[in-house]
Amino acid sequence: MRTIDIHTSSKTYPLFLGSHMMDELPRVISNVHPNTTKIMVITDEEVNRLHGEKMIDTLAETFSTCLFVVPSGEKAKSFDQFYRCHTYALEQQLDRHSLIIAFGGGVVGDLAGFVASTYMRGIPFIQVPTTLLAHDSAVGGKVAINHELGKNMIGAFYQPEAVFYDTSLLQSLPQKEWLSGFAEVVKHALISEQDFYEWLVEHIHSMDDLKEDKLAYAIEKGILVKAGIVAEDETEKGVRAYLNLGHTLGHAIEAAMGYGKMTHGEAVVIGMVFALKLSRHVYQLGFDLERFGDWLKQLGYATSIPSSLTVDELLQKMKKDKKNKANSIQMVLLKEVGEPTVTAVEDELLCALLEAEIK
CATH class of the missing domain: 1.20.1090.10 (Dehydroquinate synthase-like - alpha domain)
Structure with a gap:
């Protein structure tokens, strides 16, 4: 597992890059965000079908964990899905010591990151990319949702606590991705x-x-x-x-x-x-x-x-x-x-x- 430090003016955080390393995720979370009270995983339908059970099993032995699934594709980056994520987080009683995991491609990363940046005025999140595209979108802290008049027009700059990039998750991607x-x-x-x-x-x-x-x-x-x-x-x-x-x-x-x-x-x-x-x-x-x-x-x-x-x-x-x-x-x-x-x-x-x- 290779570690790359991402430096920004607001914070420095690690990016972990490797293959078949999902079992390391609980340790990484404990190191970058000690005393986590609860984890909310935000993912989409396709990633959940392929990897959702493995993610929850990996986390549940160490952390109290809940899962929220959004539709696959750009339609997930909407006001409606943003609101639904917040409603679920409130229902699950996430607090300021809770953590959001963005588990998916660029769409999920943008949506989940924006949810994290606004829930209780900002709680920590970790990017766990599952696409090649997300090598770009998961780094740098640009999070957003779309407006019908423009892409990524409503958002923020909000850096994650870490990026955890397991390239073995990419093998299930279709050609278009x-x-x-x-x-x-x-x-x-x-x-x-x-x-x-x-x-x-x-x-x-x-x-x-x-x-x-x-x-x-x-x-x-x-x-x-x-x-x-x-x-x-x-x-x-x-x-x-x-x-x-x-x-x-x-x-x-x-x-x-x-x-x-x-x-x-x-x-x-x-x-x-x-x-x-x-x-x-x-x-x-x-x-x-x-x-x-x-x-x-x-x-x-x-x-x-x-x-x-x-x-x-x-x-x-x-x-x-x-x-x-x-x-x-x-x-x-x-x-x-x-x-x-x-x-x-x-x-x-x-x-x-x-x-x-x-x-």
């Missing part, structure tokens, strides 16, 4: 260093290649990129915005199609391809986009904006992005691989490029 999570690994490579990007292209030719040592390497590299940025900018006042490469258009696609119709990572890939094309236009980015696109297609990604969407609806969704200033769309672009920047992009240019991309 591997693709969704790997998109964030690709993003971390593009904003950090050419060597990491080249390693991915040379070693990962399908999701079947993400096993054992290769999986561990890709996850750890991605986590270290995220952790380094979060250490410098916890609350997204500066360089943390770089982690949104591909997300401005990606979030717009998710919202326009209806949350859950396309996975987060699949939408972000389309957003990254668009951002790199825009980077070539604005900064003369010297990056082999054709090679990149071919590699993504080989992996199983779509790289074009869905033809059912319109320029106007995407533009309106992009205008709701949290990075924007005075209604000016701010996008993360690359001057070079490893050299991201946030750039204000004029509507006229965006519309022209979007029009050319929608087929």
Whole structure:
């Protein structure tokens, strides 16, 4: 079990990374949050079906434990599910010495973390990710729910007590979830260093290649990129915005199609391809986009904006992005691989490029 310290301006906490290590979770909890009075596990239907009994059995010998199950998918990040979690926590008499465990992917982590941040004005929580995507979302303390007018618009910065990442839990993931999570690994490579990007292209030719040592390497590299940025900018006042490469258009696609119709990572890939094309236009980015696109297609990604969407609806969704200033769309672009920047992009240019991309 490898330990990585995540440093932020508000706290430092450990991330435990390994395989087949669930039996270590009670010891970790006792170390990071002594005198825990009760644990509330928040998970979704699919994770509960696969791993819920094992989680409860693991915890119940040491702690008083209760379980709350939310629907699988983005629909769980709603006011209704947020309220239901609070109601259950009150019914179970959780107090300020209780602990919430976010047991699932990014959706569960965002929801459970936001519940923890607001219950009794904040109680501790631990992230126990079960997806590849969560190597990104579980680190850094961004917790939120969605509003019908925008993704992640209601939330907080609230750091966990620990992240407990058992990669053996990933083996049950469907192909779409591997693709969704790997998109964030690709993003971390593009904003950090050419060597990491080249390693991915040379070693990962399908999701079947993400096993054992290769999986561990890709996850750890991605986590270290995220952790380094979060250490410098916890609350997204500066360089943390770089982690949104591909997300401005990606979030717009998710919202326009209806949350859950396309996975987060699949939408972000389309957003990254668009951002790199825009980077070539604005900064003369010297990056082999054709090679990149071919590699993504080989992996199983779509790289074009869905033809059912319109320029106007995407533009309106992009205008709701949290990075924007005075209604000016701010996008993360690359001057070079490893050299991201946030750039204000004029509507006229965006519309022209979007029009050319929608087929």
